[in-house]
Amino acid sequence: MVNAQVETIDTKHEQVKDYINKVLSLIEKPTITAEDAKWITSETINGFRENINPGFLEYRKTVTLDNQFAAVEWSDEGSCFKDVNGKSYIDCLGGFGIYNVGHRHPKVVKAVKDQLQHQALHSQDLLDPLRAMLGKVLADITPGDLKYSFFTNSGTESVEAALKIAKMYSDRTTFISTTRAFHGKSLGALSGTAKGMFRKPFLPLIPGFRHVPFGDIDFLRKTFEICSQVGEDVAAVLLEPIQGEGGIILPPENYLKEVRALCDQYGALLIFDEVQTGMGRTGKMFASELFDVEPDILCLAKAFGGGVMPAGAVVANEKTFQVLFDNPFMHTTTFGGNPLACAAALATINVLLEENLPARAAEVGEYLLNGLREAATGHEDKVMEIRGQGLMIGIEFHLDEVGYNISKGMFDEGVLVAGTLINSKTIRIEPPLTIAIEEADEVIATFKKVLESL
Template sequence: MTPHVTAATVKAADRAHVFHSWSAQALIDPLAVAGAEGSYFWDYDGNRFLDFASQLVNTNIGHQHPKVVEAVREQAARLCTLAPGFAVDVRSEAARLIAERTPGDLDKIFFTNGGAEAVENAVRMARLHTGRQKVLSAYRSYHGATAAAINLTGDPRRWPSDTASAGVVHFWGPYLYRSAFHASTEAEECERALAHLADTIAFEGPQSVAAIVLETVPGTAGIMTPPDGYLAGVRELCDRHGIVFVLDEVMAGFGRTGRWFASEHWDVTPDLICFAKGVTSGYVPLGGVAISAAIAETFATRPYPGGLTYSGHPLACATAVATINAMEEEGVVEHAARLGEDVLGPGLRALAERHPSVGEVRGLGAFWALELVRDKGTREPLVPYNAAGADNAPMAEFTAACKASGLWPFVNMNRTHVVPPCNIGETEAKEGLALLDEALTVADRHTASG
């Protein structure tokens, strides 16, 4: 007989046995979640939260979508698992559906279990294809927590695991609000960021650089949409020097920006695309690399030295097929684009007008960030970079205010990200903006005018 489940029993078992990521184990108190549906989840006491984080920006079609849940059930009843060396109908179909949506000739799909493994394998492919070792990536980036991926990462999560010997060189990407190039316009920022990257390549030795890895739209680092012309400029630099161009679309892909892949906004085709998260809406873990014809040809008669036991797992692939089909049938990608243009963008800009703590609003589709500041004139962040403890108190208070009102936010450093499910209803989105409006009054108290 199953014992009665309560928040207390769930939390006790969690405390006894679960080791949580990115956490000091004794200092955390995870919420015990009883269930979820659509854009909401709730605890055992009946408190309901509007999921403005899409968990980790991956439940792109919300929680418990019936078509996807049923597809997982059907696949489990038919064929739960099979090794990656076999041809499986659902694996082939998932690959076909993904390849149909990638730009250019990225028609081969290597499946992984998640985004970090996708980045790991993309880097391996680039190094083997070029015979070079160095890889360039941007500061203010996140590419995963495995060995190569964490070294590519440009935020403080890299520091404890940085070996300083993984062949990675970091550079500054465009970010006009806090420009590293003293730019005053998007055009200046683009031009100077590209010049900086060109100089970095030159001084590192173009003949030694295998790949440039970029998040198409950086996610956790702040949703800094690149200026027009930047990605095209990076593509040109890669072509000039025989460098593989890798776009990390793990967070930005599968509808998040109002396109299947964010690169479509700038009509740029990379050599490799890394994906995960939204491809299954997070229901079953799946990631992968979409591969260009030229790189695929490298391994036509030469074995690719990489693989995973669960590559293209049938349950995960069935989830991807159902997720992509549901998104297509229900117009989720188009809905996300309209949501950004008509609801989230205007609504967030209105909040910026009302609140002295909102320094900048950035984003597109269902992918937005508010940069919170102490002073709009000086742009001093509401909390210092990588703040902890008492230094982070203003953001901690803001986060607590959101949760107390029934809004679950995605917060990183001095930013709150607005990243609800891509199919959230207009009414729910406006509800979330109203709750955010209320919580920002707490952040306002810590501003120069507060």
């Protein structure tokens, strides 16, 4: 009986090894055949249905057309990616904002490959040099007196770290976030996120969070006053300078400066979640520079790793970050700030500076925004507003179904866009900052064609 079980396990392991070797051989191939593509598509659909989450297959049907719901991506470069059948798409979703320097920018890929030749991950005990060097660079390029960095693997982790630092900074437990905010889906970050659908199954979340309308400074002021009066003083305000998942919502003029002033008046910290707005997306390296406001804590991720490595960071001023000086192990992460991620981040910052991509985002963003608005002329019954900053653009429609149909139609024509998590009526346009003018023209023309076909 025991021997039979061992033989069964051995047979299963041999089958697994054969399967893995087939997958690795496909990865190794510079190009794949039509037969390969068919097998990859079949295995992908079956794998999602049986071993990942069948819900993803239904979700894809809502944003793509007919049999393209099973579109399987395989390769990418520049502003585009290709599916397994070789069809090319202009990427205006950008991985929800991770491809600021483009897909697989050669300098970012080279930095990771070079680092991989001598060390992939650090020992955790010795001092790893790239983390120190990246920290110095961030201190030099971030606004104001932001100085100390803690490195993470994602935006949610960056927000979690920021919240813990703010909790350690004082004995206060009240946090203020805003309606339509999105800060992540782990319990701490989710406490700041606004969408009820994501929150309800996990209530109660972290106590002490209050949500106020984004852009309403009077409501925020009254909330500060009430919290002070009842002894629930505010520890920190958590904000996206421009709301991303909320539907690309820009703040009213002087709003962020007034938020900063309120935080200073009541002794609260200001946390800017620039996971989506950072790294040049809005026309400046950081959106806080657009509004001339310096946060106490800045959260980064998404494009921070250059679209090659998962990477994030929390950068804080000394008065705030010093709570971790006595015991740096109060908050740690195994993979955050690993050598490969730091190499990618350093190369990404270098590309942003060398190619002047923040300024290019401002220029091409204005061009794209004007072109989309012109294309929407005469369709005011469908399009409510087109707004944005840099290459962070939202198109809001009167009805959800119009947005979905636009997304489907544009995908069918080879342009990937997507809705937002908070406002399904709004689709986002967030291409790489390297997108060519000719590609921007194609996006505009495709939007116009699909809009006119509805």
